[in-house]
Amino acid sequence: MFNRRKFIKASALSTALLAIDKKSMANVVPSAVAPTNKPIVISTWDFGVAANAAAWKVLSANGKALDAVEQGVWVPEADESNQSVGYGGLPDRDGKVTLDACIMDEAGNCGAVLALEYIVHPISVARKVMEKTPHVMLAGDGALQFALEQGFKKENLLTPASEKAWKEWLKQAKYEPVMNIENKLYDKASPQKLPGNQYNHDTIGMIALDAKGNLSGACTTSGMAYKLHGRVGDSPIIGAGLYIDNEIGGATSTGVGEEVVRNVGSFLVVELMRQGYSPEDACKEAVMRIIKKKPETAKNIQVGFLAMNKKGEYGAYAIQKGFTYAVCDAKKQDLVIKGKSYY
Ligand code: ASP
Numbered sequence: 459m460f461n462r463r464k465f466i467k468a469s470a471l472s473t474a475l476l477a478i479d480k481k482s483m484a485n486v487v488p489s490a491v492a493p494t495n496k497p498i499v500i501s502t503w504d505f506g507v508a509a510n511a512a513a514w515k516v517l518s519a520n521g522k523a524l525d526a527v528e529q530g531v532w533v534p535e536a537d538e539s540n541q542s543v544g545y546g547g548l549p550d551r552d553g554k555v556t557l558d559a560c561i562m563d564e565a566g567n568c569g570a571v572l573a574l575e576y577i578v579h580p581i582s583v584a585r586k587v588m589e590k591t592p593h594v595m596l597a598g599d600g601a602l603q604f605a606l607e608q609g610f611k612k613e614n615l616l617t618p619a620s621e622k623a624w625k626e627w628l629k630q631a632k633y634e635p636v637m638n639i640e641n642k643l644y645d646k647a648s649p650q651k652l653p654g655n656q657y658n659h660d661t662i663g664m665i666a667l668d669a670k671g672n673l674s675g676a677c678t679t680s681g682m683a684y685k686l687h688g689r690v691g692d693s694p695i696i697g698a699g700l701y702i703d704n705e706i707g708g709a710t711s712t713g714v715g716e717e718v719v720r721n722v723g724s725f726l727v728v729e730l731m732r733q734g735y736s737p738e739d740a741c742k743e744a745v746m747r748i749i750k751k752k753p754e755t756a757k758n759i760q761v762g763f764l765a766m767n768k769k770g771e772y773g774a775y776a777i778q779k780g781f782t783y784a785v786c787d788a789k790k791q792d793l794v795i796k797g798k799s800y801y
Pocket of ligand 1 (some may be wrong): 659680681682690712716
């Protein structure tokens with residue numbers, strides 16, 4: 459039978475407990491939570507420095523993280539000397555430049571284009587997919603058709619330097635992802651001097667936290683050089699190449715995309731941060747997952763993860779040495795950090 463007196467007693471007690479709880483929280487929370495470092499933007503590889511600078515213009519003017527990441531990655535997408543992203547990217551085996559990109563905002567909205575040809579800024583087409591369609595991904599000819607309908611210009615993306623590299627590659631036609639080429643050999647002044655397979659692959663993955671404390675991310679690449687026509691990597695796959703959860707943080711990846719897809723890498727990193735891992739430890743755990751499943755493969759490939767949490771703390775981890783990332787915040791505009799690695 460319902461006992462009114464007991465009920466009143468119990469609810470009085472819980473109200474009292476709630477009051478104590480609120481009071482103690484009021485004492486504890488402000489001093490226990492470290493101040494958030496915002497705005498801040500991070501991105502993969504040395505070429506992230508120039509991309510971060512463009513993103514910073516948006517962030518430092520109190521702009522949105524979403525605009526910052528889109529405008530940030532425009533820089534390598536348009537940079538013809540960067541042969542692993544956008545215009546000037548190395549082609550597939552058939553000599554076609556096919557681009558993969560995705561974008562994700564603080565509300566969990568996302569858009570992606572897969573194997574898109576002829577458009578210099580695939581990231582902006584991905585954003586249009588997110589904002590103007592009920593879909594998340596558009597691929598190949600359909601993605602191109604949509605881009606043209608949205609007013610994007612059709613352009614030849616195969617530069618003379620990349621065409622030359624491809625023709626050189628065709629002589630042996632051996633598909634061999636090369637590790638960390640960007641650091642040792644990235645020679646912006648004269649990329650054409652380098653042999654055919656030396657800018658084999660890379661991606662710009664970028665995560666920004668804006669002044670309002672909102673996170674967004676972007677990821678864009680021409681993928682693995684000399685891949686099969688139609689091959690899609692991790693970069694445009696939400697959860698693999700990029701993932702953002704505005705409550706927790708964001709993660710992005712670079713390297714051999716097949717291994718990242720197999721492990722849903724970026725989602726894994728964010729979920730590990732949810733469990734309390736630091737960004738670097740979360741990236742490390744995701745790398746270890748890849749190594750554990752395929753130790754022999756992992757010896758000869760590169761995969762790197764980069765992550766930031768809601769407090770603006772960041773970290774990275776890669777299978778191989780040589781992975782770098784760029785950081786830009788109010789303290790430092792052009793910081794390049796060597797990511798830790800398993801080997
Ligand atoms: N993850 C890219 C892909 O597999 C390439 C890279 O970042 O190196 O297409």
